[in-house]
Amino acid sequence: MRWLTRLFFLLLLLILLGAVGLSIYAWRSQPRMDGEIQLPGLRGAVQVQRDGSDVAHILATDPRDAWMAMGYVHAQERGWQLEFNRRLMRGQLSEVFGRSTLETDLLMRTLGIRQAAQAQLAGMSEEGRVALKAYSDGVNAFFAGRQQALSPEFQILHIDPREEAAAGRYWEPEDSAGWALMMALDLGGNWGNELARLSALQVLDTPALWQLFPPYPGEAPAASADLAELYRAMRVFPAADSKQSRAPEAPPAADTLAQGVIEWTRSLGEVEGKGSNNWVVSGARSASGKPLLANDPHLGLSAPAIWYFARLQAPDVPGLRGMDVIGATLPGTPFVVLGRTPDVAWGFTNTGPDVQDLYLEQLDPSDPTRYRVPAPAGQEAWARFDERVETIRVKGEPDLVHTVRSSRHGPVLSDAPGRARDLIDTGRFALSLRWTALEADNRNVDATLASNRARSVDDLVEAYRYFHAPMQNAVMADRSGRIAFKAVGKVPLRSPDNRIRGVAPSPGWDARYDWTGYLPYEDTPQDDGAKGWIATANQRIHAVDYPHFLTQDWAAPYRQERIEALLAQTEKHDTASFRAMHGDLHSEATLRLLPHLSKTPSSHPLAAAALASLKDFKGGMSADAAAPLLYSVWVDEFTRGVVGQRLGVERFEKLYGKRLFRNAVEGILERDDRGWCGQQGCAAASTAALDRALNRISAQQGQDVSRWRWGAAHPAISVHRPFSNVGALAPMFEVRKETGGDPFTVNVGQYHLDKADAPFANRHAASLRAIYDLAEPENSLFIYQTGQSGNVLSSRYRDMSDAWAAVEYRPLQMAPAQWRSSLELKP
8 A cells, every 4th residue: 555655646746747847848838928039130129019919010110120020920929830831832741741741742842832932032023032031030030049949749740940940041031932832822723623624524525524514604614625535536544454654652641640731732723612702892882981891711721820910010211111011911921911001901812713724745655755845737846854853851761752844834743643643644645734823923922012011002903913823802992982803913815726725634735725925914804893892702703795714613603692782781881790791601502402402302210300490491501500401411412422423433532522513413403414313313313312411410410300500510620730630639739619601601611521520510711801991990800710829838829719700800900009918029
């Protein structure tokens, strides 16, 4: 007993010592927010004050000091986010995670994100380079200073960036330019849709392809070519028994730590679901007589959030203009991306134009280092691929040497593991990418810098002349009362005889499929708000008679039409009416298909009670109701049963998930299309889908239909990279809140049905909400789904989550009544 007692007290002592040690570490890992810190390289003192909303106000006497301090604060608050993003865009994840992230590293190296960033850095303005250098100095100074313990991710994964930072090589200006490219990669382009169409054409003819990928309502398919016949004649697809060559094999996705990164990589180039809302009313439609503007960009939910709210203020100095701007910054860059100055506010939604074209490069049978290029009719000409060698360090294994090839169009994607390689006969073809964002004249940095100094709508329109990618629908309002919309970004022009128009891979040796230039900025869609409001939600942004082709892949107009209807319902809007619109859960898309579910016969024991729950259902996708759950699972099961059967399970699973095929399902059901549903018709397919849905829901939420809840299946999950994939750590690092909505509601809740563990979880939603009042800008509001801190041990890691889920806000003020903390950075 005496020894047991001693052992007990020893264990208790060890637990107490561990708790004390953890408490000390947690305290040391928090950013210093009061007092003074020496920051060598500053030209003068900088005040970093946090207000009651936890917004960081950076007040400097020189713009360079403001940008440097922004880098320091981002590193204080979001050090792991910077570390992960740096490795991601540099293609260096495998140094930490081993072979499981090779697919991602190979793709990043193949795309040449870092090389493109270096070329763009060289071509940007001197002022832009100064800003990025100052920011980099701030990031490096934080890590080199060793005044704050590194956050838990660094400790768990044994990563120490401090020596590299001390040498000034940890974060470099091209990393900031590269992160702007990564945002364009996440939001822009359509190469995933091109590959999806290519895959589907292995089993579908061209008419069936356009049933599966319908064009925008009222439009014909963008491509006039018979794509199925074209690819068959060219013998594009690999033979069933062929062995693909050149690219390293993708490692099995066995390491759960890296699973989220692998899924992100495989979804690149997909435009569906990557949307946002913004709207603005003029003074004629507001209670104050001045404009009101709202924005909620829809992005993948992450913890920490993609945004960090800050104010940057500095006066003009000789040779350098100052700024006074507040709003959402992106850790990794020194500017406010979305926000306001004292006199003008702006918000973005993704335009989603077709700015990525895939090209089939025909290989020379006698020399596969050469590919076919345009030549006079009846002749053939060949050119050599440009090559560079990339060496990738892999944890626990020898370095991997990878040769990256580029054609006249751009990097060869089929030299990296993934869909681009698997879908073509790599003995006869390579698949290359042309993408606007990789062009050396990309000046996003200069455009964003200029926006931070805007004092009017005219200033903003001029600033975004230099914006390149991803193209954005910018809505703007200023205190003079002017409102406007402008599509900002570069869109390629295609020849009138281009019969594919970028919706599927094109023959790279045929000059008619080359780009012929770019759409002039003056010709991109715009609107001066003559009707009293402007609203965009990723729908087609131009009239039917617009003379230029932007894309076929617009989002269905459900959200935009709902916003327009809500704007019309209220004669004079205020922040309260805008809040209600941000929280709106009505799904018109649900109402379109609901009659098909309501009349579905079923002998399932739960069918009567389940269908009765639809009686008073009007499309409101509320978290506490059963009807949204029943509808969502039924349409998922119908899609799996009908589209999956036609495509084949393996092909379908690779295409489905983030892509819902909802427009295709609408057409199939409304036509009662037996070519898709089978000879028994779509009613029988609907019955089978309903029965499967009832079994599925009851297995998860029980036999009592009255207790079924959409919110239980539809929590918003802000995922942490990489610890959301580690079962024991996930509850600590990720942020979950039950939500309503679906992919088609204004309060959006995009789910990824390929996620077997939680297929209806809300993973792509309002990454922030903001309302700007141009009558009194200090009445402006914001919120996002986590918190300002990126340190899981901080009380500020998730302290906005409840307010975000409830569609509540924090003030966004340049002159708050009081400061929560005050730190002085001194040279």
